[in-house]
Amino acid sequence: MKDSSPEHEQENLGMVRERERQKTRRFMMFLGVFALLALFGMVLVLKDSGEGGRRKVDIDLSKGKLSLSVDKPILEQVDQPTTEYRAGSREVAFTTGSLNQDLFQQLGQTLPGSAATGFSGKNFINREVGFVLTVNHPELWQFTGSAAGLVNPMVPINSIYTADGSHLNITRDNAMGMDLNTYLAASLQQLMNLGLLADYPQVTYDYASGTAFLFFVNPYSGGASYMKVIMKNGMAYIATANYNLSQSNSAAVDDLVNMVASFTLAGQ
Numbered sequence: 001m002k003d004s005s006p007e008h009e010q011e012n013l014g015m016v017r018e019r020e021r022q023k024t025r026r027f028m029m030f031l032g033v034f035a036l037l038a039l040f041g042m043v044l045v046l047k048d049s050g051e052g053g054r055r056k057v058d059i060d061l062s063k064g065k066l067s068l069s070v071d072k073p074i075l076e077q078v079d080q081p082t083t084e085y086r087a088g089s090r091e092v093a094f095t096t097g098s099l100n101q102d103l104f105q106q107l108g109q110t111l112p113g114s115a116a117t118g119f120s121g122k123n124f125i126n127r128e129v130g131f132v133l134t135v136n137h138p139e140l141w142q143f144t145g146s147a148a149g150l151v152n153p154m155v156p157i158n159s160i161y162t163a164d165g166s167h168l169n170i171t172r173d174n175a176m177g178m179d180l181n182t183y184l185a186a187s188l189q190q191l192m193n194l195g196l197l198a199d200y201p202q203v204t205y206d207y208a209s210g211t212a213f214l215f216f217v218n219p220y221s222g223g224a225s226y227m228k229v230i231m232k233n234g235m236a237y238i239a240t241a242n243y244n245l246s247q248s249n250s251a252a253v254d255d256l257v258n259m260v261a262s263f264t265l266a267g268q
Contacts, residue, residue, distance in 0.1 A: 140251075222244050
């Protein structure tokens with residue numbers, strides 16, 4: 001017989017409320033990545049970074065004997081596929097798909113010393129997480145990293161920044177079973193509800209590679225962000241280029257847009 005006593009009903013109500021609190025807590029955590037970037041717009045990163053190598057190193061693939069130089073963006077040399085995105089007057093070609101795993105492993109060996117992360121020519125590489133992106137003027141940029149970002153989506157795995165505060169953040173988040181559309185739509189709608197976005201941004205999807213690219217502006221801070229989201233194995237990998245519409249150097253913005261557009265994961 002079903003127990004319908006007031007005590008039992010109260011207990012059930014308490015369990016339901018606790019489940020809802022847990023769901024809300026998890027949901028707000030992954031939204032925090034978006035909210036932080038949209039709310040503050042500009043964050044000055046003040047920590048020192050390691051030095052990056054800018055040596056010319058050729059990479060020979062065992063199959064095909066392809067020779068590449070890190071003095072040029074690797075992703076351009078291998079003709080990584082791209083998809084077009086337009087925001088206002090700016091057209092952005094963002095990479096899709098993943099970089100050949102064998103090539104990525106050899107590329108990682110061009111980092112100075114035994115470094116797991118850093119600049120190699122016009123490439124920024126993170127060997128542990130498995131991504132590469134293009135940095136056209138590495139001498140103007142520094143970077144920081146945090147192992148906490150591997151498990152906490154509120155902490156960037158890497159931040160690449162320049163003197164005026166413009167910066168690129170790389171984060172990773174558990175998508176909690178959501179597909180790319182659901183994950184991104186829920187996040188953006190919450191920002192709209194909070195008043196952190198004035199308009200729902202235009203999003204371009206490349207479904208074959210699980211990639212989304214978008215641009216949005218915080219109407220209060222003047223902060224602008226280009227964002228790229230890649231879904232892989234249930235995780236969302238997020239690259240966000242953040243700058244200020246009135247204060248950031250145009251050359252830095254051009255570099256930033258190229259960084260976020262070229263953010264590419266390694267894989268088979």
